[in-house]
Amino acid sequence: MMPVRAISFFMIFLLGACAQAADWRGDVTDFGDRLVAQGAVPGMGVAVIRGDQVVYRHGFGIADVNSGRKVDNDTYFYIASSTKALTATATALKAARDELDLSAPITDYLPELKGTVWDSQRVTLDDLLAMRHGMEDRWPVVFRTAYSGDFTRAKLLELLKDYQPAERGKSFEYNNLGYNMLGLILGRKEKNSWKQAVESEVLVPLQMSQTTADLSGLPEQRVALPHTIATSPASRIPLLKADANLHAAGGHFSTASSLARFVAAHISGGIIEGKRLLPERPLLLTQTQHSQQDRQFGDYHRTGWGYGWDIGDYEGERLLHRFGSFAGYRAHMSLMPDHSIGVVVLANANTPAVDLMANYIYAQLLDRDGVTERFASKLKEFESRLATYREHYKTDLQKRKQRSSALAHQLKTYTGTFQNAELGTMVWHLRKTGLEVRMGIAHSAAEIYNAADNEFRIEVTGRGSVAHFLFDASGNVTGVRFLERVFAKQP
Numbered sequence: 001m002m003p004v005r006a007i008s009f010f011m012i013f014l015l016g017a018c019a020q021a022a023d024w025r026g027d028v029t030d031f032g033d034r035l036v037a038q039g040a041v042p043g044m045g046v047a048v049i050r051g052d053q054v055v056y057r058h059g060f061g062i063a064d065v066n067s068g069r070k071v072d073n074d075t076y077f078y079i080a081s082s083t084k085a086l087t088a089t090a091t092a093l094k095a096a097r098d099e100l101d102l103s104a105p106i107t108d109y110l111p112e113l114k115g116t117v118w119d120s121q122r123v124t125l126d127d128l129l130a131m132r133h134g135m136e137d138r139w140p141v142v143f144r145t146a147y148s149g150d151f152t153r154a155k156l157l158e159l160l161k162d163y164q165p166a167e168r169g170k171s172f173e174y175n176n177l178g179y180n181m182l183g184l185i186l187g188r189k190e191k192n193s194w195k196q197a198v199e200s201e202v203l204v205p206l207q208m209s210q211t212t213a214d215l216s217g218l219p220e221q222r223v224a225l226p227h228t229i230a231t232s233p234a235s236r237i238p239l240l241k242a243d244a245n246l247h248a249a250g251g252h253f254s255t256a257s258s259l260a261r262f263v264a265a266h267i268s269g270g271i272i273e274g275k276r277l278l279p280e281r282p283l284l285l286t287q288t289q290h291s292q293q294d295r296q297f298g299d300y301h302r303t304g305w306g307y308g309w310d311i312g313d314y315e316g317e318r319l320l321h322r323f324g325s326f327a328g329y330r331a332h333m334s335l336m337p338d339h340s341i342g343v344v345v346l347a348n349a350n351t352p353a354v355d356l357m358a359n360y361i362y363a364q365l366l367d368r369d370g371v372t373e374r375f376a377s378k379l380k381e382f383e384s385r386l387a388t389y390r391e392h393y394k395t396d397l398q399k400r401k402q403r404s405s406a407l408a409h410q411l412k413t414y415t416g417t418f419q420n421a422e423l424g425t426m427v428w429h430l431r432k433t434g435l436e437v438r439m440g441i442a443h444s445a446a447e448i449y450n451a452a453d454n455e456f457r458i459e460v461t462g463r464g465s466v467a468h469f470l471f472d473a474s475g476n477v478t479g480v481r482f483l484e485r486v487f488a489k490q491p
Contacts, residue, residue: 024364025056031360031375036061038383040353042227042234043071045256048361049335049342052268057257063224063348066236074210076253077224077346078241079331080324084179085286086211086262087194087248088129088308090201091182092282095125100185102126109185112157117164125185127170128178129307130290134170135163135177139483140422142176145183147461148440149244150424156184159422172291172305176249179308183248194248205277206265210258213251216243223253224348226328229386230393234349237328240462242441250324256344263335263342266320287311287320287337297323298355314362325350327462332358341365356382400447400457407451411435414446414456414469418480418487426467426480426487437467458482 028048035041043061047054059071094100100109102125107114109125118135127133140159144151160181166173187193195213203211212218227234246252264272266287269280289304289311296302297310300319304311309320321334332354335342343361345354356378363371411430418426427438428446435446435456442460446467449457454469468481480487 027364027371028056028361029058032058032060032357034379035353035357038379038386039229039232039234040356040382040386041229041347041349041351043075043224043348044354044357045071045073045075045077045224045344045346046357046361047256047260047344048365049260049264049267049344050365051340052264052271053273054257054260054264057260059256062234064236065227065234069221071224071348073257074222074255075224076210076212076218076222076255077331077348078226078324078326078329079252079254079259079333079346080250080326080329081176082259082322082324082331082333083213083247083251084249085308085322085333086198086202086252087179087182087186088286088306089262089266089283090186090198091125091129092285092307093201093278094186094197096279096282096285100125102129106181106185109188110157110181113160116161118160121165121170125182126290128182128185130172131174131178131305132170132172132291133178133181134166134168136166137173137175137177138163138422139485141180143423143461143483144440145180145247146176146245146250147240147442148424149242149442150440153184156180172293174293174305176247179249180247186248195246195251198248202262202278206261206272207277208254208258208261211252211254211262213246213253214243215241215246215253218253224346226326227349228328229349229351230390232390238443240327240442245441250326254346256346259331259333259346260342260344263333263344267335267337267340267342298352299359300355314359317362317366323355327459330354334358336362339366353382403448403451407448408454409475413477414454416477417490419490420485420487423483423485423487426482428480 043063046058048056057073059073059075061071063069063071063075095102105122105124107119123133141156183194186197226237226239228237261272265278266283270276270278270283286307287309288306291305293302293305300312300314302310302312309322312319317336318338319334319336324331330347330350332345343358345357347354360375415428415430429436437444437446437458439460444459446456446458449455449466456467457464458467469477470479472478477489479489
């Protein structure tokens with residue numbers, strides 16, 4: 001039996017440790033509240049991982065400013081390119097069971113590409129995972145999978161046959177293409193069967209029940225809807241995601257605590273809360289550097305790429321990370337393997353505030369000096385940058401409204417259906433609010449950009465692009481030039 005004196009000392013130690021733990025949690029909650037109050041982010045889901053456990057989770061702010069619905073621990077956010085880490089892990093797990101050969105050419109799994117440049121370049125699964133497949137990053141496959149959702153498996157393979165080598169050859173280049181192709185390989189029978197592969201290999205074993213690639217299965221009240229912080233307060237923007245354009249390079253909605261289980265598994269080699277749920281070796285393979293890079297992303301210096309993970313450092317600490325961004329969303333998923341800690345921050349606006357939140361958490365967990373003062377200064381700096389950004393946005397809006405609206409034709413002249421073999425179909429409608437365009441799931445209001453040249457600004461890719469209408473000598477619309485391609489007017 002432990003002596004009474006020893007028990008008292010032990011209890012004092014435990015109470016002190018609990019108080020210290022409560023302190024960082026309280027500080028993190030306070031910092032998140034300050035970011036929301038500042039307008040840096042409308043809503044966030046945050047989770048913190050130590051070893052094989054999720055030790056903190058919290059919802060901040062608003063899921064939908066229109067309804068006032070708040071974020072809680074069960075709120076889903078779109079994680080965009082953070083999906084790449086899940087897709088890569090699923091691929092590595094299958095390879096560990098010899099169901100896939102990472103050194104084999106992709107034509108072993110996609111025989112439709114035999115005789116094409118993909119075949120002659122002997123592009124392998126390893127090349128796809130390591131982002132050094134060496135093929136040009138053209139728009140057709142990426143646009144159809146990430147934006148319009150207008151594709152079949154057969155159509156993607158048809159488009160891929162025309163892809164050509166990139167000028168840089170087989171060197172690292174970040175893009176979606178390789179992981180879109182991994183999706184075709186993981187799901188070799190149906191359009192979106194890669195979703196089932198990731199679910200069975202990763203989500204089910206890790207009990208990530210709140211991570212899904214099927215948005216239609218989620219009640220809207222559980223989803224954080226997209227916003228922009230360009231306005232004050234933040235305002236809603238259209239949700240440009242649906243089941244059809246959730247893809248292997250960016251295809252999941254998740255809660256922060258569910259995604260944190262994935263991070264915990266990677267920290268602890270497949271163990272969560274003391275139970276082995278995945279084998280260690282395939283996870284370590286994804287964390288090993290397979291390509292070299294030298295890029296700065298905000299506060300992070302990226303030196304390498306694993307399988308689905310950026311490898312780099314933050315303030316001298318090794319950081320494995322995979323971020324994601326899309327119109328109205330931003331995801332930060334990272335871990336410091338040397339300290340067995342990790343952070344997930346998900347937001348319903350494309351804002352660098354998620355990185356600031358993560359950096360503050362790491363400073364707290366690493367018990368860095370001067371955290372309060374340093375991050376108070378960072379908050380003030382962020383507030384200034386945000387004010388400048390909003391002022392520029394306001395000025396830009398005013399300039400756009402001042403553009404001449406004296407079109408040579410009535411708005412109904414620009415309506416109709418236009419097709420391009422690579423990018424698909426554009427449908428232009430006239431609504432009460434003005435001209436609108438739709439490309440599958442992607443849709444946008446059309447804003448006059450240059451009346452004299454019949455140009456409109458549209459946002460079907462989540463950012464502004466120019467669509468230029470083409471006319472014949474008789475003044476009839478013949479097509480639309482968009483993304484360097486011509487869409488022909490249909491009868």
